[in-house]
Amino acid sequence: MLQDRIRRPSLLDKVMSPAEAALFIRDGMTVGMSGFTRAGDAKAVPLALAERAATEPFGITLITGASLGNGIDEVLTRSHVLKRRLPFQSDRVLRAALNRGEVMFIDQHLSETVELLRSRQMGPIDVAVVEAVAITREGGIIPTTSVGNSATFAILAEKVIIELNIGQPAELEGLHDIYIPTRRPHREPIPIVSPDSRVGLPFIQIDPDKIAAIVITERQDSSAETTAPDDETRAIAGHLIEFLSHEVRKGRLTETLAPLQAGIGSIANAVLHGLIDSPFHDYTMYSEVLQDSTFDLFDSGKLAFASGSSITLSAACQARVMPDLRHYKSRLVLRPQEVSNHPEVLRRLGVIAINTALECDIYGNVNSTHVGGTHMMNGIGGSGDFARNAYMGIFVTKSLAKDGSISRIVPMVPHVDHNEHDVDVVVTEIGLADLRGLAPRERAEVIIANCIHPSYRELAADYYRRAVRDHGGQTPHLLAEAYSWHLRQEATGSMLP
Numbered sequence: 001m002l003q004d005r006i007r008r009p010s011l012l013d014k015v016m017s018p019a020e021a022a023l024f025i026r027d028g029m030t031v032g033m034s035g036f037t038r039a040g041d042a043k044a045v046p047l048a049l050a051e052r053a054a055t056e057p058f059g060i061t062l063i064t065g066a067s068l069g070n071g072i073d074e075v076l077t078r079s080h081v082l083k084r085r086l087p088f089q090s091d092r093v094l095r096a097a098l099n100r101g102e103v104m105f106i107d108q109h110l111s112e113t114v115e116l117l118r119s120r121q122m123g124p125i126d127v128a129v130v131e132a133v134a135i136t137r138e139g140g141i142i143p144t145t146s147v148g149n150s151a152t153f154a155i156l157a158e159k160v161i162i163e164l165n166i167g168q169p170a171e172l173e174g175l176h177d178i179y180i181p182t183r184r185p186h187r188e189p190i191p192i193v194s195p196d197s198r199v200g201l202p203f204i205q206i207d208p209d210k211i212a213a214i215v216i217t218e219r220q221d222s223s224a225e226t227t228a229p230d231d232e233t234r235a236i237a238g239h240l241i242e243f244l245s246h247e248v249r250k251g252r253l254t255e256t257l258a259p260l261q262a263g264i265g266s267i268a269n270a271v272l273h274g275l276i277d278s279p280f281h282d283y284t285m286y287s288e289v290l291q292d293s294t295f296d297l298f299d300s301g302k303l304a305f306a307s308g309s310s311i312t313l314s315a316a317c318q319a320r321v322m323p324d325l326r327h328y329k330s331r332l333v334l335r336p337q338e339v340s341n342h343p344e345v346l347r348r349l350g351v352i353a354i355n356t357a358l359e360c361d362i363y364g365n366v367n368s369t370h371v372g373g374t375h376m377m378n379g380i381g382g383s384g385d386f387a388r389n390a391y392m393g394i395f396v397t398k399s400l401a402k403d404g405s406i407s408r409i410v411p412m413v414p415h416v417d418h419n420e421h422d423v424d425v426v427v428t429e430i431g432l433a434d435l436r437g438l439a440p441r442e443r444a445e446v447i448i449a450n451c452i453h454p455s456y457r458e459l460a461a462d463y464y465r466r467a468v469r470d471h472g473g474q475t476p477h478l479l480a481e482a483y484s485w486h487l488r489q490e491a492t493g494s495m496l497p
Helices: 009-014 018-022 045-053 072-078 092-099 113-118 150-156 231-249 266-277 292-300 315-329 343-349 383-389 440-450 454-470 484-492
Strands: 030-033 060-063 082-086 127-135 141-143 159-165 211-217 260-262 283-286 303-308 332-334 352-356 359-361 392-396 425-427 432-434
Touching: 009 211, 018 045, 018 211, 030 150, 045 072, 072 082, 072 092, 082 092, 113 150, 127 150, 127 211, 141 150, 231 266, 231 392, 231 425, 231 432, 260 266, 266 292, 266 352, 266 392, 283 343, 292 303, 292 315, 343 383, 352 383, 383 392, 432 440, 440 454
Parallel strands: 030 060, 030 127, 060 082, 127 159, 159 211, 260 283, 260 352, 283 303, 303 332, 352 392, 392 425
Antiparallel strands: 127 141, 425 432
């Protein structure tokens, strides 16, 4: 089996234990690890690092594609191995540590991390740890269920450790399209002209002499934590389908729509799932994360092709899809995240981007990352890459949280990830606000009328009326009251008076 997976004979001598491989990583190093939204992450070497730290304290800067599974961030945080982390995370233990200031966290647009590494504005990468399903005769690395930033990590790193996961299906080979943009300022256009364009190699091409260690693993990806569509997410999907149908009637879209992108998470996944019962057909996806809804749409006959950077599935969907990957393979491609999220490609393809807002204000500014304006949740991820460069930037959220004690639509968001210039449509279960071509005062009226829950609507309308009357301006606000809802919730547990 090893010779089937390690096809360059000289590399068989590089097979070693996780503990031995982990010795290549030392205090103060910058380490690039594979992994994108709990898929294709390194699983054995990080645990060996944590074990070693129990007797030999040390710390590293860890860069990944996005979040990791298998509790890796938690283990590395508890062992104090993590000193600096970027560009995204979703672990509650790590989140608490970075909000205490114990771990430094750099929140980045997911398309930009390797650009900064390639131009030496960050880095260098000392060691890359990449999960692979096989190694070619030439020493090329065939990734598993994600590409993320793995390709550039392996290319730029001084040493590469490969976690060869023999538990991942061999059918993953051929799924990947590894294209690395040339260096600026003489970069050629990325030649992707449709979601099914293949423009690169099916493996990561590196100098095989850089491969310092190969670790054999069989551990599976962590399953995604998904929730079934509920009445509210079905209502959000209904409003969105009605809106897109209107766009078709107006001749701005066809029934095949434009390439779809949806952010990670239960709400976006549920909204996409709602497209199964829509009049649209034969559409495509150009996204970063392919979730359960992608394969449900394939099975429904609605989806023709999907391009992403990772496959992140629930346990049930994983059990259904991975043994039958051959059935889907011709309709899938996985790319580096700098390509899946690249502004040039997104603008060319005219993507419809659907992402989740933590909260939105009455003028259409969106907060995706910070609770109360100060405490990090997960990170901006790829939502900024897509929203700014999309044909249409759509943000979805339920109107309420915490049993109604929190309104997701507020007078002013205390942290802005997506400003009003990048937000075209806001959707809650209450309704949809089409903000295209509207000035700030018009945006406020549409959002208040269509998106805010009735228990907060008059509060928001009263705030807006007084802001217009007493202060005025292009974007009227009462600065003494702009964050009063948040302050009230902090003091009393509810934004309601």
